[in-house]
Amino acid sequence: MRTIIYFLIGIIFGIRMFKSEAASWFRIYEMFQFKAFHTYGIIGSALVVGVVIVQLIKKFQIKSFYGESIIFHPKARSTPRYLFGGIIFGLGWALAGACPGPMFTLVGARYPSILVVIVFAILGTFIYGLLRKVLPH
Amino acid sequence: MIALVMFLLLMVGKNFGMSANLRTMCTICGADRSSDFFRFDWKAQRWNLVVVLGAIIGGFLGSYYLSTETVVDINPQVVENLSSLGFESAGKAYLPTELFANSVLTDWKSLAVLAIGGLLVGFGARYAGGCTSGHAISGLSDLQVPSLIAVIGFFIGGLVMIHFIFPYIF
Numbered sequence: 001m002r003t004i005i006y007f008l009i010g011i012i013f014g015i016r017m018f019k020s021e022a023a024s025w026f027r028i029y030e031m032f033q034f035k036a037f038h039t040y041g042i043i044g045s046a047l048v049v050g051v052v053i054v055q056l057i058k059k060f061q062i063k064s065f066y067g068e069s070i071i072f073h074p075k076a077r078s079t080p081r082y083l084f085g086g087i088i089f090g091l092g093w094a095l096a097g098a099c100p101g102p103m104f105t106l107v108g109a110r111y112p113s114i115l116v117v118i119v120f121a122i123l124g125t126f127i128y129g130l131l132r133k134v135l136p137h
Numbered sequence: 138m139i140a141l142v143m144f145l146l147l148m149v150g151k152n153f154g155m156s157a158n159l160r161t162m163c164t165i166c167g168a169d170r171s172s173d174f175f176r177f178d179w180k181a182q183r184w185n186l187v188v189v190l191g192a193i194i195g196g197f198l199g200s201y202y203l204s205t206e207t208v209v210d211i212n213p214q215v216v217e218n219l220s221s222l223g224f225e226s227a228g229k230a231y232l233p234t235e236l237f238a239n240s241v242l243t244d245w246k247s248l249a250v251l252a253i254g255g256l257l258v259g260f261g262a263r264y265a266g267g268c269t270s271g272h273a274i275s276g277l278s279d280l281q282v283p284s285l286i287a288v289i290g291f292f293i294g295g296l297v298m299i300h301f302i303f304p305y306i307f
Contacts, residue, residue, distance in 0.1 A: 002149065002184070003184070003187055005145075005149055006149070006151075006184045006185075006187040006188050006191065007187050007188075007190060007191045007194075008191065009142055009145050009146060009149075009188055009191060010187060010188035010189060010190060010191015010192045010193075010194070010195060011191040011192075011194055011195040011198065012138070012141065012142055012145075012191075012195065013139070013142045013188065013191065013192050013195060014191060014192035014193060014194060014195015014196045014197075014198070014199060015195040015196075015198055015199040015203065016138040016139060016142070016195070016199075017192065017195070017196065017199075018195065018196050018199030018200055018204075019199050019203060019204070020138070021209050021231075023196070023231075024209045024231050024232060025232050025233055025236065025237070026209045026211045026215070026219075026227060026228075026230075026231075026232070026233065027209060027211065028295075029211075029215065029219070029299060030211045030212055030215045031295075032292075032295045032296055032298070032299040032300075033212075033215055033218070033299060035211075035212040035214055035215045036211065036212045036215070042139065043139075043269070043273055043274070045140075046138070046139035046140045046143075046274055047140075047273070047274065047277055047278060049140035049141075050139075050140040050143055050144075050274055050275075050277070050278030051277075051278050051280065053140060053143070053144050053147075053278065054147075054278045054279050054280075057147065064147070064148050064149060064150045065148050065149055066149070066150060068150050070147050070148070070150070072279050073152070074279075074281060075266060075267075075276060075281055075283040075284065076283070077282070077283065078283065079286060081264065081265065081266065082265050082266070082272075082283050082284075082286035082287040082290060083286055083287075083289070083290045084264065084265075084290070085261050085262070085263070085264030085265025085266065085287065085290065086261065086265045086272075086286065086287040086288065086289065086290015086291050086293070086294065087261070087290045087291075087293050087294040087297075088257050088260055088261030088264060088265075088290075088294060089257065089258060089260075089261025089262050089264075089265055089268060089287075089290065089291055089294060090261070090290060090291040090292060090293060090294020090295040090296075090297075090298065091257045091261070091294040091295070091297065091298045091302075092253070092254045092255065092256065092257025092258035092259075092260075092261055092294075093254075093257075093258060093269075093291060093294070093295055094294065094295040094296075094298035094299050095250060095253060095254035095257065095298055095302075096250070096251060096254025096255055096257075096258055097232070097233075097236075097254070098254075098258075099155070099156075099258065099262075099268050099269040099270075100155040100156040100158070100159060100258065100259075100262055100268045100269075100270070101155040101192060101268075101269065101270050103255075103258075104155075104189050104192045104193050104196070105192050105193065105195060105196030105199070106196060106232070107193050107196065108192070108193035108194055108195060108196025108197035108198075108199075108200070109196040109197065109199065109200035109231070110197070110200065110201075111232060111237050112239060112242075113236070113237045113238070113239060113241055113242060113247075113251060114237065114251075116242075116248060116251040116252055116255065117251050117252075117254055117255035117258070118255065119255065120251070120252045120253075120254075120255030120256045120259065121159055121255040121256070121258045121259030121262075122159050122162050122163055122166070122259060123255070123256060123259065124159075124255060124256040124257065124258065124259025124260035124261075124262075124263075125156075125159040125160050125162075125163050125259040125260065125262070125263045126163045126166075126168050126171075126175075126259075127256070127259075127260055128174075128259070128260045128263040128264050129160075129163060129168060129171070129172040129174035129175050129263070130171060130172050132172070132174050135264065
């Protein structure tokens, strides 16, 4: 049952990524050129609603559908890790025009070439795992 | 809608973060033999792989059944700008055919762009501890400073790539 819920959530996400054009390379390029509000609108509106949701959950200590407490994991404080990691991610995001959600959506949208991006993203994650101990965190 | 996805995942006791799946896939491929980082109970992450499967099916449904027209109507100035870089498909397609048409699978330059882009995304996402969903949506929704730093990083990287590196590549 829970598996079906995750599957349906994924479907909503996939449809939204495709239909909102957040999965389009062109929209990412346009965003970094500051030539349209489109992608900022998608992220911005999600963020406004998201902040309200999270604050409400915290304030009223809303429980999950299964009656468990909803726990937010504060991320460890650090600057180099988020800044350097973020910059590297941003370079790739602008080049490949896809982040780790939409790249899977594009598989379903029948663009086989995106598999190259996915395979190398997995490889990139693997390389990080190997180098993790020598990188500043 | 994206906030709805995050909300639903919170309500079933999970966190919204897509790039974690890349790590899980490494472990499934046997990366746990090479680094401690991949030694974790990947089965506890199966739910997230199901979300990925849904995202793939959602992409199919969105493109096949829910769209008659998938041309992305970007700003005409951007079309002009991309044309000058050699992207003739700007304003005429969902993805640039110069990078994503099946024929590019035999074109070393396009392949290199996709491969390097993928490498940077995978490496950067894990180094930063999250991607657009984990930091820009989940983390910022929780008003976390680390996520703000990461998102600023995403933009520095993206802007540098588009404005300073693209002219040398294309």
